[in-house]
Amino acid sequence: MSWEDNVRKVIPYVPGEQPTGRVIKLNTNENPYPPSPKVAEVLSHYDTDDLRLYPDVHGGELRDKLSEVYGVDKEKIFVGVGSDDVLAVAFMTFFNGRTPIIFPDVTYSFYDVWAELYNIPYMTIPLDDDFRIKKDDYLRTNGGIVIPNPNAPTGCEKSVEDLEYIISNNPDSIVIIDEAYVDFGARSVLPLIDKYDNLLVVQTFSKSFCMAGARIGMAFGNKKLIKYMNDVKFSINSYTMNRLTVAAGVAVLEDMDYLKEVRGKVIATRERMKKELTALGFTFPDSKSNFIFASHNEIAAADIFKAAKQAGIYVRWWDKRRISDHLRISIGTDEEMDAFIAFLKEFINGYL
Amino acid sequence: MSWEDNVRKVIPYVPGEQPTGRVIKLNTNENPYPPSPKVAEVLSHYDTDDLRLYPDVHGGELRDKLSEVYGVDKEKIFVGVGSDDVLAVAFMTFFNGRTPIIFPDVTYSFYDVWAELYNIPYMTIPLDDDFRIKKDDYLRTNGGIVIPNPNAPTGCEKSVEDLEYIISNNPDSIVIIDEAYVDFGARSVLPLIDKYDNLLVVQTFSKSFCMAGARIGMAFGNKKLIKYMNDVKFSINSYTMNRLTVAAGVAVLEDMDYLKEVRGKVIATRERMKKELTALGFTFPDSKSNFIFASHNEIAAADIFKAAKQAGIYVRWWDKRRISDHLRISIGTDEEMDAFIAFLKEFINGYL
Numbered sequence: 001m002s003w004e005d006n007v008r009k010v011i012p013y014v015p016g017e018q019p020t021g022r023v024i025k026l027n028t029n030e031n032p033y034p035p036s037p038k039v040a041e042v043l044s045h046y047d048t049d050d051l052r053l054y055p056d057v058h059g060g061e062l063r064d065k066l067s068e069v070y071g072v073d074k075e076k077i078f079v080g081v082g083s084d085d086v087l088a089v090a091f092m093t094f095f096n097g098r099t100p101i102i103f104p105d106v107t108y109s110f111y112d113v114w115a116e117l118y119n120i121p122y123m124t125i126p127l128d129d130d131f132r133i134k135k136d137d138y139l140r141t142n143g144g145i146v147i148p149n150p151n152a153p154t155g156c157e158k159s160v161e162d163l164e165y166i167i168s169n170n171p172d173s174i175v176i177i178d179e180a181y182v183d184f185g186a187r188s189v190l191p192l193i194d195k196y197d198n199l200l201v202v203q204t205f206s207k208s209f210c211m212a213g214a215r216i217g218m219a220f221g222n223k224k225l226i227k228y229m230n231d232v233k234f235s236i237n238s239y240t241m242n243r244l245t246v247a248a249g250v251a252v253l254e255d256m257d258y259l260k261e262v263r264g265k266v267i268a269t270r271e272r273m274k275k276e277l278t279a280l281g282f283t284f285p286d287s288k289s290n291f292i293f294a295s296h297n298e299i300a301a302a303d304i305f306k307a308a309k310q311a312g313i314y315v316r317w318w319d320k321r322r323i324s325d326h327l328r329i330s331i332g333t334d335e336e337m338d339a340f341i342a343f344l345k346e347f348i349n350g351y352l
Numbered sequence: 353m354s355w356e357d358n359v360r361k362v363i364p365y366v367p368g369e370q371p372t373g374r375v376i377k378l379n380t381n382e383n384p385y386p387p388s389p390k391v392a393e394v395l396s397h398y399d400t401d402d403l404r405l406y407p408d409v410h411g412g413e414l415r416d417k418l419s420e421v422y423g424v425d426k427e428k429i430f431v432g433v434g435s436d437d438v439l440a441v442a443f444m445t446f447f448n449g450r451t452p453i454i455f456p457d458v459t460y461s462f463y464d465v466w467a468e469l470y471n472i473p474y475m476t477i478p479l480d481d482d483f484r485i486k487k488d489d490y491l492r493t494n495g496g497i498v499i500p501n502p503n504a505p506t507g508c509e510k511s512v513e514d515l516e517y518i519i520s521n522n523p524d525s526i527v528i529i530d531e532a533y534v535d536f537g538a539r540s541v542l543p544l545i546d547k548y549d550n551l552l553v554v555q556t557f558s559k560s561f562c563m564a565g566a567r568i569g570m571a572f573g574n575k576k577l578i579k580y581m582n583d584v585k586f587s588i589n590s591y592t593m594n595r596l597t598v599a600a601g602v603a604v605l606e607d608m609d610y611l612k613e614v615r616g617k618v619i620a621t622r623e624r625m626k627k628e629l630t631a632l633g634f635t636f637p638d639s640k641s642n643f644i645f646a647s648h649n650e651i652a653a654a655d656i657f658k659a660a661k662q663a664g665i666y667v668r669w670w671d672k673r674r675i676s677d678h679l680r681i682s683i684g685t686d687e688e689m690d691a692f693i694a695f696l697k698e699f700i701n702g703y704l
Contacts, residue, residue, distance in 0.1 A: 003526045003550050006449035006495060012586030015409055025405075034401035043596070044396045049386035051565040051600070053377075054558070057367055081433060084589040097358035117587040143358060174355045198355050206406070213403040213595035234364035235469040237436040243565035244395070244596045248403070 013113045016316055024339055026330040027314040029152075029181075029291050031210040033262045033333070036255035039248050051243055057234070059241040062249045066218060069253050075223045076193060078230065081240050083180055083204035083217030088114055090200055090219060093232040094174040095120045099143035104133055106322055108152045108178065127151075131285045131293070133158050138166045145170060148178035150186050153316070153328040155287030157186040164189070167196050174225070176200045181289035183208035183259075185267055190220055197222050207290055208263055209252055216241075216249045266290050270331045276341050277329075280348060284326075295325045299351055304344070311343050365465045368668055376691055378682040379666040381504075381533075381643050383562040385614045385685070388607035391600050403595055409586065411593040414601040418570060421605050427575045428545060430582065433592050435532055435556035435569030440466055442552055442571060445584045446526040447472045451495035456485055458674055460504045460530065479503075483637045483645070485510050490518045497522060500530035502538050505668070505680040507639030509538040516541070519548050526577070528552045533641035535560035535611075537619055542572055549574050559642055560615050561604055568593075568601045618642050622683045628693050629681075632700060636678075647677045651703055656696070663695050 016028035059079035067074035080086035091114040095101050098121060103111050105124035115122040125137045131154040138145055145166065150157045167175045167189070175198055182188050182203065190201050205216035219229065233240070252259070270287060277284065277294055284294040295301060305317035305327060316328040331337070368380035411431035419426035432438035443466045447453050450473060455463050457476035467474040477489045483506040490497055497518065502509045519527045519541070527550055534540050534555065542553050557568035571581065585592070604611070622639060629636065629646055636646040647653060657669035657679060668680040683689065 002524050003446065003496075006446060006526075007580050008445050008448050008584055010583050010587045012583045013590060015406070015586075015590040018406060018408060028406055030406060031404050033404065035403050037400075039403065040398070040400040043398050043400065046392070046395050048389075048392040048395065048600075051387050051391065052383050052385065052562045054367070054370060054380055054382060054564045055567070056370065081589060081592055081594075084591070088588045093360050094355065094358060096360050113587050117584070144355075172354050174358075210404045212406045212591075215407070215591055215594040228359050231362050231364045232360055232469070234367070235362045235465050236440045237433060238365060238367040239436070239564075239567055240433055242433075242567040242594075242597055244600060245594055248400075248596060 010117055011113075013110050017314060019314060022312065024313040024332060024336045026332050026336065026340065027316045028212075029207060029289075029330045030212045031207060031262065031266065031290065032331070032336060033210050033265065035210040036252050036258040038251040038255045042247050042251040043244075046244065046247055054239050055241055055243045055246060057238045058230070060246055062216070062241060062246040065250045065253045069256065070190070070220070072190070072193070072220055073223075076220055076226055078219040078221075078226050078233075079241055080217050080233070082206060082215040083178070083202050084110060085215075085240065086202050086217040086219045087176070087178065089229050089233050089236070090176055090202070091115065091120060092118050093229050094200075095144045097143035099141060101144035101146065102138065102140070102142045103146040104151060106131060106151075106154060108148050111146055127154070131156055135162045135165050139169050142170070142173055144173050145175045146178065147175070148180065149189070150181045150287070150289040152181065152289065153291065153323070153326070154285050154293045155181070155289040155291055156285045157288040160187045160189055164192060167192065167199050171198055174198050174200060176202060178202045180204045181207055183263055184270070184288060184290050186288040193220050193222060197224065200225055205249060205252065209259060210262060211248070211252060214245055214248050216245060266331050269334055269337055273329075273331065273337055280341070280344055291328050291330045293326050293328050295327075299348065301325050301327045303351070304347065307347050308340070308343060313340050313343055362469055363465075365462050369666060371666060374664065376665045376684060376688045378684050378688065378692065379668045380564075381559060381682045382564045383559060383614065383618065383642065384683070384688060385562050385617065387562040388604050388610040390603040390607045394599050394603040395596075398596065398599055406591050407593055407595045407598060409590045410582070412598055414568070414593060414598040417602045417605045421608065422542070422572070424542070424545070424572055425575070428572055428578055430571040430573075430578050430585075431593055432569050432571075432585070434558060434567040435530070435554050436462060437592065438554050438569040438571045439528070439530065441581050441585050441588070442528055442554070443467065443472060444470050445581050446552075447496045449495035451493060453496035453498065454490065454492070454494045455498040456503060458483060458503070458506060460500050463498055479506070483508055487514045487517050491521050494522070494525055496525050497527040498530065499527070500532065501541070502533045502536075502639070502641040504533065504641065505643065505675070505678070506637050506645045507533075507641040507643055508637045509640040512539045512541055516544060519544065519551050523550055526550050526552060528554060530554045532556045533559055535615055536622070536640060536642050538640040545572050545574060549576065552577055557601060557604065561611060562614060563600070563604060566597055566600050568597060618683050621686055621689055625681075625683065625689055632693070632696055643680050643682045645678050645680050647679075651700065653677050653679045655703070656699065659699050660692070660695060665692050665695055
């Protein structure tokens with residue numbers, strides 16, 4: 001008997017590489033544009049004296065501002081340290097039954113990690129051959145449902161009508177719709193939170209808000225859901241949203257015009273990339289996110305991944321069943337994407 | 353069968369009140385002094401462009417700087433969102449046995465909350481009548497040990513020798529020494545982490561570093577312990593330490609002279625308060641922390657607590673067995689403490 005016998009042994013989530021130095025980083029779906037200049041402005045005048053005091057347990061002004069911008073009562077909003085924190089708390093709060101929770105087989109690779117960590121039984125539901133979620137698959141008995149929309153790493157959107165079909169037909173399960181990428185052209189189910197008491201909508205500042213480095217995520221749901229989540233959160237760490245982050249988050253929300261402009265640019269670049277990649281022999285499901293999940297008709301994804309990395313361009317590749325022929329390519333600036341296309345042209349020419 | 357059946361129902365930790373407006377706040381052991389002016393300086397020049405990128409999963413420069421300042425290999429350092437995050441991860445990582453973990457009956461009120469949340473069996477060990485930890489009580493069979501030093505809310509220090517006695521006699525248990533308040537005059541067991549592979553030392557930026565609002569905590573232990581904690585952390589949320597917090601934390605560590613000055617002031621005020629409170633008829637265990645756990649010889653703590661609150665002075669009081677006769681009074685500035693003493697004099701005069 002040693003203390004090691006009592007250690008929780010896990011296979012942790014492996015985040016995408018964070019290389020330093022001059023590389024083109026298309027591997028972790030960050031936004032290529034900086035956040036609103038209002039953030040720098042707020043920080044330059046920030047009264048650091050208040051850092052001596054604990055922050056508000058509910059995210060204070062950040063939650064107030066979210067309430068104002070999204071038109072949602074603040075008691076229906078939960079904020080956390082990135083949507084990973086929000087999702088982890090939601091899994092822990094809502095998925096304590098014996099019936100497996102369900103989510104797609106090809107999806108955000110953190111869902112099964114949380115399920116393993118918290119001893120939540122789970123079952124994955126295969127996407128169809130076009131990487132699409134089939135709504136009727138989600139009518140089976142379950143202890144909870146998690147669906148990202150758009151899905152990752154596929155980028156596919158599921159319609160609000162199909163999602164409502166799933167939500168309304170599972171009144172006894174919490175349905176989490178993970179909308180990390182929803183702002184890049186998909187429709188949100190947020191308006192449904194007052195209609196369905198079993199719906200939790202999760203969003204983030206990390207993608208469309210250009211703030212992955214600030215770690216802010218949020219969930220929207222009815223008051224009862226949010227209260228249950230807060231009870232669990234207060235049993236782990238009461239004060240998660242620090243004062244600087246709250247101030248920076250509020251600044252971003254005060255510049256929604258800037259956010260719209262950035263989204264427009266990312267979407268325009270993505271649409272152009274679809275054409276460029278198609279011309280180079282790639283196929284992919286239609287993406288409504290800030291990445292494209294592409295497979296080349298003749299060249300193995302692993303080979304492109306390795307060669308790109310050597311050329312200083314990082315994309316994401318998984319050595320996993322069903323998806324090892326695909327690369328997930330984040331949408332960078334136009335210049336970055338031009339460099340990537342130039343690399344591909346040269347590599348494909350030399351390869352074929 | 354409804355989704356509510358699968359909700360984790362908890363009795364959450366109740367944080368001390370965070371009143372707004374002009375009050376004297378002696379209820380949550382915050383530092384009365386602002387953090388080093390270097391924080392404002394760093395923020396005013398912060399390049400917000402990098403906020404679009406995820407932060408380093410290990411806390412990056414903050415861990416590097418801690419390593420430098422504390423002289424501890426960075427692989428022996430874990431950083432988290434306040435010491436509550438660090439402790440929660442440690443509980444989840446190390447306490448997965450069936451034998452109860454043990455900690456004092458009068459102590460930080462989060463320990464039993466985490467144990468309940470994570471289904472960790474636990475048993476509390478009574479302090480003696482002087483609120484002291486008896487070292488031989490911690491030689492019983494256990495699945496882990498948690499001891500704060502100084503203890504909260506008592507403020508009592510346990511000697512390094514006594515703690516080493518407990519650590520060395522429990523080689524098969526992880527022993528967590530929670531040193532949230534150690535910088536106010538107690539001795540740290542940090543030098544023992546290389547001698548004992550079962551020792552984890554937890555500290556925080558929230559008290560002596562004047563940064564409760566920034567949410568930074570850290571743990572020191574051998575590389576194996578820290579790796580196990582990181583594996584669990586990476587299964588919950590890879591990126592907890594955001595970029596702004598890391599920058600602010602580094603700035604604080606670059607001004608250790610300021611920290612020493614602030615600690616000196618808090619300690620001087622505390623020592624003066626001991627005399628003032630004694631003169632007013634209070635008794636208390638000798639405090640080595642930034643608070644005093646005091647009981648009046650004639651007046652109920654609840655009465656003083658309520659009257660102080662009405663006078664705009666917040667201290668902490670718990671309606672709990674063994675401690676309901678006591679107030680935990682955080683050490684504020686000299687001016688704040690003078691106002692509290694003036695209130696007490698008037699109140700006691702009117703009462704007796």
